[in-house]
Amino acid sequence: MDIGTLFGLIIGLFLVAFGMMDDTGSIPETFFNIKAMAVVLGGTFAATVINYPLSQILGIIRVSGQAFSRSRFNPIAVIDDLVAYNKIVRDKGLMELEKHMENVENKFMRNGLEMAQIEKDGKKLEIFLRNELTNMIIRHRNGQEMFYNMGSYAPAFGLLGTVMGLILMMTSQMGGGASADFATQTQNMMSSLLSGMGRALVTTFYGVLLANLLFVPIAGKLKTRSDDEVFINEIIISGILSIHSKEHPLIMEEKLLTFVSKQEKDLRKNRNGQQ
Numbered sequence: 001m002d003i004g005t006l007f008g009l010i011i012g013l014f015l016v017a018f019g020m021m022d023d024t025g026s027i028p029e030t031f032f033n034i035k036a037m038a039v040v041l042g043g044t045f046a047a048t049v050i051n052y053p054l055s056q057i058l059g060i061i062r063v064s065g066q067a068f069s070r071s072r073f074n075p076i077a078v079i080d081d082l083v084a085y086n087k088i089v090r091d092k093g094l095m096e097l098e099k100h101m102e103n104v105e106n107k108f109m110r111n112g113l114e115m116a117q118i119e120k121d122g123k124k125l126e127i128f129l130r131n132e133l134t135n136m137i138i139r140h141r142n143g144q145e146m147f148y149n150m151g152s153y154a155p156a157f158g159l160l161g162t163v164m165g166l167i168l169m170m171t172s173q174m175g176g177g178a179s180a181d182f183a184t185q186t187q188n189m190m191s192s193l194l195s196g197m198g199r200a201l202v203t204t205f206y207g208v209l210l211a212n213l214l215f216v217p218i219a220g221k222l223k224t225r226s227d228d229e230v231f232i233n234e235i236i237i238s239g240i241l242s243i244h245s246k247e248h249p250l251i252m253e254e255k256l257l258t259f260v261s262k263q264e265k266d267l268r269k270n271r272n273g274q275q
Contacts, residue, residue, distance in 0.1 A: 002070050005221055012213045036161055036203040040210060043157030044150055052146060063143040067221040073232045076268050078106070079256045082239030085113065086249045094244070108132065108233050112240040122244055129237045133230065140226035147219035151211040158207020165200025235259050 020027045049057055081104075088096050094117050104110040112129050119125045235256055242252040257265055 002068055002221075005068050005217075008217070009213070016209060016213070030199055031202060031205070033199065033202045033206075036165075036199075036206055039161035039164070039203055040154055040157050040206040043160065044153040044210070044215075047153045047157075048146065048150055051149060056142065056146065059143075060146065063146070063222065064218055066143075066225050067218045071225065071228055073228050075232060075235055075260050076264055078109070078232055078235055079239070079253065079260070081109070082236070082243065082256065083249050083253045086239070086243045086247070086252055089243050090246060090249065106232075106236070108136075109236045109240070112236060113243075116240050116244045119244075122241060125244055126237070126241055129240065133233050133237065136233070137226065137230060140222065140229075144219045144222045144226065147215050147222065151215035151219060154211040154215060155204070155207040158204040161203025161207075162200045165203065166197065169197065169200060231259070 017027065020031050022028055048060075085097060085100065088100065097113050097117055101110055101114060104113065111132065115128055116125060119128065238259075239252065239256055242255065247255075257268075
């Protein structure tokens with residue numbers, strides 16, 4: 001699990017709960033309103049179902065899980081693997097890679113290496129790899145967009161719930177009976193109005209909270225994960241094309257190392273020097 005995502009969510013909830021406390025150090029019951037939560041969550045989910053096909057909605061849990069999973073991409077390890085496969089190809093030919101396919105964990109790399117054994121034309125191989133990368137980006141973008149939209153729906157339904165609460169509050173006050181003491185009646189009415197307004201605003205609170213602490217941050221984390229995977233796949237594409245053209249491993253290695261930072265290069269050099 002990604003500790004950063006979980007830590008940020010816990011800290012955010014803690015600070016919100018701290019802000020909800022009154023002078024006695026407890027959270028007023030006004031903040032816990034099942035109807036308000038139902039309006040915000042139910043409305044957000046309903047709008048999402050209307051906007052997206054059912055197949056994509058069913059995958060929302062799997063997609064959101066990517067935001068809480070630990071990043072599994074290591075550019076240095078990918079470069080080392082590609083250089084090792086290049087040496088195998090230089091020594092024994094492309095078809096020798098078939099014996100090593102079951103050890104390739106990265107699906108994009110495995111598909112690319114398998115295609116490199118079949119496709120003789122380097123241009124067509126590159127087109128295939130680029131198409132794979134483009135389709136992956138589109139799939140990732142759809143998941144990100146869904147959460148960004150949910151982040152826009154939640155505050156809107158929170159505002160809708162507030163308007164509904166205000167309407168109910170005003171209509172209930174209009175039906176109030178006459179009182180012998182006009183001042184007392186006015187005071188009771190103002191007290192009831194303020195209390196009802198507080199309850200009505202809870203839906204807006206829920207909408208803003210869910211949008212800015214859950215939906216939009218998850219969309220942002222999914223974008224970060226996607227950018228990381230695109231970066232790794234760019235390295236893989238460059239490496240597979242070098243393997244296919246039987247480029248010298250040292251030249252290929254230096255070319256792939258241009259993708260990583262100087263600090264990562266130094267760490268790799270020190271690690272290789274110690275081995």
